[in-house]
Amino acid sequence: MNSIRTRVFSAIARFSFFRRRRLILAALILGALSGLLITRLDFQSDVLNLLPEKAPRTQAFVTFLKEFGSGDSLFIVLERKSGGEVESLIPFAEVLVDRLMATGEFTEIIGRMEPGMKEEMARHFLRRALLYLPEEDLEAVESRLSDRGIEEQIRLLRTRISSLITSPLAPYDPLDLLPRFQKNLPLPPSLADSDSQAYPISADRKMMLLIAKPKGSAPDVDYDEKLVKKIQDAEISARRSFAQKRGDDSFRLMSDLRVGLTGGFIHALEDSRMIKRELVWTFSLSLAGVLVLFLAAFRSGVSLLYAFFPLLLSPLLTLGLFSPFLGRLSESTGAFSAIILGLSIDFIILLYSRYLEEKNSGTDVSGALAKSLATVGPAVFTGAITTTAAYYALFLSDFRGVRDLGLLTGTGILISLACALFLFPALVAWREGKNPKAAGRKTSSASWGLERLSSFSLKVPVLLIVLCGGFTLVLIFGAFRVDLDNDPRRLRPANHPSLSLEMRVQEKMEEGLETLVLLAETRKPEEALEIQEAWAQRLKEGISSGLPISRFENLSSFIPTLSRQKRNLEWMENRGKEAFDPHRVERTLRESLRKEGLRVEAFEPGLRAVREMLSHRDLLTWGEVETSPLKKIGDRFLKRTGDAYLSVAYVHLQPGFWAHAQTEDFLGALEASNPAISVTSPKLVQRELEELMTRECWRILLLALAAISLLIYFDFRSWTMTLMSLLPVTMASLWTLGIMGLLGIHLNFMNLVVFTMVLGIGVDYGVHVLHRGLQSPPGQLEQELREVNRGIVLAGLTTLAGFGSLVFSAYPGLQSMGAVALMGVGFSLFFALTLVPILLHKCLGKRQSI
Structure with a gap:
């Protein structure tokens, strides 16, 4: 066995020695061809393509991103450099939001509605208000709509008007039903509460938050780069427009304004930028360290030719070989050349050290090469094969990025071995054949x-x-x-800048910036609504038990389930014809207004709203939703996927949710409630x-x-x-x-x-x-x-x-x-x-x- 290996490696040395020019020329041609093939490779920045398929929560999150866009929000933070309060920035925020939506990169910015949409949405919800209410609120509304209830409420309204403390919404809501509806209906903030702001402001009034929903995926770094550039352009445009319209005071306000960005999109972008800098920095340090050691050990500039020509050729040939199959590089496979640099130089060092040893003993170049390959070659071969085995073992990973890294690096080591065994002897023979004096000079490694x-x-x-x-x-x-x-x-x-800002936002807003996503696949939209209603009940129970959940958004908050609608209609039917009769209520309301000396004409909007609410007794079906203003809301929570429907709910978490003792049981109960449910989050x-x-x-x-x-x-x-x-x-x-x-x-x-x-x-x-x-x-x-x-x-x-x-x-x-x-x-x-x-x-x- 040993004699066979000796003959094989000696034959490789002779082959390389006598065909050195052809080998070097072939290596240069192959390197050039590989370089051309590599130029066709793309860089894959979206890590979603590298995620394993045998990870249910991960695949659920990928499905969510594909169907609904990003689960991550982008948080735009408005502050004053002077530390002042931010109410004066609200007009600028409106201008900025308009510029952001004009970029076409956002599905929505929380708190913003198109002009006229608030009133249209409010009318729609108020017309169907009785279908949303739980039984205890229906009883309270029934009491308020009785003849006695109407008379007492109008009497109270007259007293408030006399004392000048009445609400500006009184003409639209003379029976003061909005506070009760507000608990159960997703009314636009400005209609539900005239004092509320559309955008979140911290308790100390020193930070405003714009919560935007980009259309793209946070792990896609190319998209993140484009998104941030468009946000910066929108900010510049908003500042310029605001300053031109508001005069001198606006210039001082703009100079005092600080805009920050945080959230998953910014984290991914900063991570990518920092990792790229780290790769350049660490690779440069590695290369410098290896060069210094190599030169210090061999004390010869020509030794760099022997080492680094094969070494740099190896990753080039590897990428050229795999370029037709890979098509693109990820961040994981893009780093394989740095690994090759650290591993493959060992082959050259061991062969060159043995070559110098033989040459110093008086052996000629051909004999020294043959002896070095025959003695060191088998060990180098075994070392390369064992290292390759370690990297090829990564091919068993479920992660595509790890598999690609293992395949590329393992194959790269084999190619490096071939370069060391064939190209290294050819380079030595060519260089020292041209310079016989150098061939006779004794050199040793330190x-x-x-x-x-x-x-x-x-x-x-x-x-x-x-x-x-x-x-x-x-x-x-x-x-x-x-x-x-x-x-x-x-x-x-x-x-990490965006992480530091995120922690400050959480502290100021007393709310986490992470969202839990609940997914369910059903055959019909009505089934999805029932599941969402069950989620809402469990989430309310979780919040009441102390789970750190700030709020949740789901479809059943906007569209009541058919079971709830039927239950409410049946309940109202059982209360008798007069209880919710629109004609009786309107007649009694007009009489009470006249009796208290109030002008009926001023309350016509409110009278019309009550009449429409009591007249609508039909079920709100999904077909009607798709032709109403609710369609835009429905698209955010429900998508058709082939013959099925995929629905989603968003649970906004507070800091400390993941460390809470009840969290794991709560998540397990959600998933166990229905086999069609998936719970996921970043x-x-x-x-x-x-x-x-x-x-x-x-x-x-x-x-x-x-x-x-x-x-x-x-x-x-x-x-x-x-x-x-x-x-x-x-x-x-x-x-x-x-x-x-x-x-x-x-x-x-x-x-x-x-x-x-x-x-x-x-x-x-x-x-x-x-x-x-x-x-x-x-x-x-x-x-x-x-x-x-x-x-x-x-x-x-x-x-x-x-x-x-x-x-x-x-x-x-x-x-x-x-x-x-x-x-x-x-x-x-x-x-x-x-x-x-x-x-x-x-x-x-x-x-x-x-």
């Missing part, structure tokens, strides 16, 4: 004395094993203290995805471990050697968990992925040590290990530089990934240089001595 760790461990094996065992026992205790924490607030930077989606990814991480880790173990066994044909290869990464993972527990570093769905990466990377170091040790002549184990350790140390340090840059990220989640990678790779390197040589020496002890 590893700063770390290559002697194996020698030290072989001299004091017992001491090292005892120390490692003692530390391991302590760290096992720490490992049990590690907990899982996927709280997004811990994974985001502390200086928070629930986040929880579901985190739980799914956490479970996946452990499953993928175990599968990767099994695949890597089998591949190593096929290489060595020995379970003993296989276990020795896995020892460094196993100990490294245990020590990493222990230190995380002792330092209070939490596991999260981001750093859990790193353990799979560490498994694929860390196992390589032990494989290289074992390969060189098994090839060593009797009595030369220490010397042979010292030589191979030069390349292993430099490979480990460049990997640490590549991943270690993440610890400088502004994102705590990325920082934790960097910390885990540093510990995992660093400890794997340490154990490969210390424990593996001790165990290898024991295994070889019967055949050779140091």
